[in-house]
Amino acid sequence: MRGLPPLPARQGRDLLFMKEHWNTRKGTLLGISAIIATIILWQAVADLIVQNRFYLPSFTDVAGSFLDLVSRGTLLIDFEISLLHFAIGLGAALVTAVPLGVAMGWYRDFDRFINPIVEILRPVPPLAWIPFAIIWFGLTHESAGFVIFVGCFFPILINTYTGFKSVPRVFVEAGKVLGCTRDISLIRYIAFPSAIPSITAGIRIAMGVGWMCLVAAELFGAGGGKYGLGQKLWWYYNLHQTSNVVVYMLLLGLIGLVIDMVFRHYIEGRVERWRAGEVRT
Amino acid sequence: MSGVSISHVNRTFAKEGPESTVALEDISLEIADEEFVCLVGPSGCGKTTLLRIVAGLDAANSGTVTVDGETITGPDPKRGMVFQEYSLFPWRTVLGNIAFGLEMKGETREARTRIAEEYLDLVGLVQFRNAYPFELSGGMRQRVAIARALANNPDVLLMDEPFGALDAQTRNVMQQELLEIWEKTKKTIIFVTHSVDEAVFLADRIVVLSPRPGRICDNITVDLSRPRDRTSVEFAELRRHVLNLMQQCRLVR
Numbered sequence: 001m002r003g004l005p006p007l008p009a010r011q012g013r014d015l016l017f018m019k020e021h022w023n024t025r026k027g028t029l030l031g032i033s034a035i036i037a038t039i040i041l042w043q044a045v046a047d048l049i050v051q052n053r054f055y056l057p058s059f060t061d062v063a064g065s066f067l068d069l070v071s072r073g074t075l076l077i078d079f080e081i082s083l084l085h086f087a088i089g090l091g092a093a094l095v096t097a098v099p100l101g102v103a104m105g106w107y108r109d110f111d112r113f114i115n116p117i118v119e120i121l122r123p124v125p126p127l128a129w130i131p132f133a134i135i136w137f138g139l140t141h142e143s144a145g146f147v148i149f150v151g152c153f154f155p156i157l158i159n160t161y162t163g164f165k166s167v168p169r170v171f172v173e174a175g176k177v178l179g180c181t182r183d184i185s186l187i188r189y190i191a192f193p194s195a196i197p198s199i200t201a202g203i204r205i206a207m208g209v210g211w212m213c214l215v216a217a218e219l220f221g222a223g224g225g226k227y228g229l230g231q232k233l234w235w236y237y238n239l240h241q242t243s244n245v246v247v248y249m250l251l252l253g254l255i256g257l258v259i260d261m262v263f264r265h266y267i268e269g270r271v272e273r274w275r276a277g278e279v280r281t
Numbered sequence: 282m283s284g285v286s287i288s289h290v291n292r293t294f295a296k297e298g299p300e301s302t303v304a305l306e307d308i309s310l311e312i313a314d315e316e317f318v319c320l321v322g323p324s325g326c327g328k329t330t331l332l333r334i335v336a337g338l339d340a341a342n343s344g345t346v347t348v349d350g351e352t353i354t355g356p357d358p359k360r361g362m363v364f365q366e367y368s369l370f371p372w373r374t375v376l377g378n379i380a381f382g383l384e385m386k387g388e389t390r391e392a393r394t395r396i397a398e399e400y401l402d403l404v405g406l407v408q409f410r411n412a413y414p415f416e417l418s419g420g421m422r423q424r425v426a427i428a429r430a431l432a433n434n435p436d437v438l439l440m441d442e443p444f445g446a447l448d449a450q451t452r453n454v455m456q457q458e459l460l461e462i463w464e465k466t467k468k469t470i471i472f473v474t475h476s477v478d479e480a481v482f483l484a485d486r487i488v489v490l491s492p493r494p495g496r497i498c499d500n501i502t503v504d505l506s507r508p509r510d511r512t513s514v515e516f517a518e519l520r521r522h523v524l525n526l527m528q529q530c531r532l533v534r
Contacts, residue, residue, distance in 0.1 A: 003330070021459035066521055070328075085472050087321075170364055170366050170367075170368045171368065171370060173356075173364070173368075174364060174368040175368070175381075176337075176355075176356040177336055177337075177338070177356045177357075177358070177360065177361065177362040177430075178361075178381050178385060178429070178430075178433060179357075179382050179385035179386055179433065180381075180385045181355070181356060185385070189381075189384075189385075190370070193372040193373075194370075194371075194372065195369070196372070210467065243507035259447065274371050274372045274373075274413045274415065275371070275415075
């Protein structure tokens, strides 16, 4: 075989660098062009084929509705109220599910005692709790928060539990021979830090589930029935203003994405510095 | 003043069914203060179990272990341990790992940092003080583990095949460094290994264990002067002697 003569080292490296650079740029360009293409297709289908704003509002309809809603100022209030519901639910789940998961993961008898109840309640879909959320808390922020709480509770519980169950034995033993012998110290200094990656993964899943529950809870009026992204989505549906519905749909998706990104950034930046060398699963 | 006295220790592990495994049978052993003792034997001979009993991580079915006349009932920072696997806490920096025992003792932050840095210097890893364990090589991790165990200033240092996972080159370097650390700190060391070469290079005394049931088969005092030359005739002779003993133990049982 008569190959090409090898490139001088420096030139080869520069070429490689340019190729990588081009690859990332190509990725971004491809992504953007896909979004543009979808918008054009959407506009074309809405304007030329469906020709019915109720069935399928076009991109320009939705953009117009968005500007209109922003100028009316209700979007921000809806956003704040929804965030409040979300915070109530997630906060309540964090302060209950983490300690319970810790206790179940660490104390074997407690695990055996409580596990059947958890396993019975866990498969109940969070939305099935809506009637009792309203009965117990009325049409308040707390009742919407309760539905989100149920959605967030089990992913956090299960992941905290698994995280504690899979603490390597050698860490516990190393802790013991170094003078960390009481259960409470072992939990605090060994098991909890070791389980943090699992717990944070649980919180991420919980936030996704909670965000879905938010829409449903508000839609049933659990959040007071006046403001909230999910509430407004349903409200505009009843008014047959579907372009507004699409605005709220897209906003819900976008905010969910942003929450996830902020959380991931925070976790990767602070809590998981020490995990940088591991293969992420 | 940290002699370890093991007397008539038995340990059986229950298995399913009527059978049970006798891991250790009537083990009696006296270890003097500042002595470096190696426990050697084939895998499954109970040498790790014996070490874990001395550490207080496992309990004997009968018999007692005392350090300075004090009976061992559970883990205690007076007996430091270096594990076979990587046991550094991955969420703590190198310095944080070494300072862990001091933190448990309730030392102030300043004292913790000062003492931890001393031991960091002892194992020659000062420039890695703020690194996380995943950034270190296998040899460096075990150095930190040694420093972490020593930072508590234990009476006895227990080592469970600490260099077993390292490559031959690093292993030799680590053995040399361990001897230097031992010279400086004058700890009583009980070192478990399955490598006869390692035992002959390190120990004042080699205790050979036989497998299932684990019994003390022989007790050899190593009177080679340090530093020892692995390639010398005496070294080779002693190694052959220990290997023969291990062979005989297996046949006799």
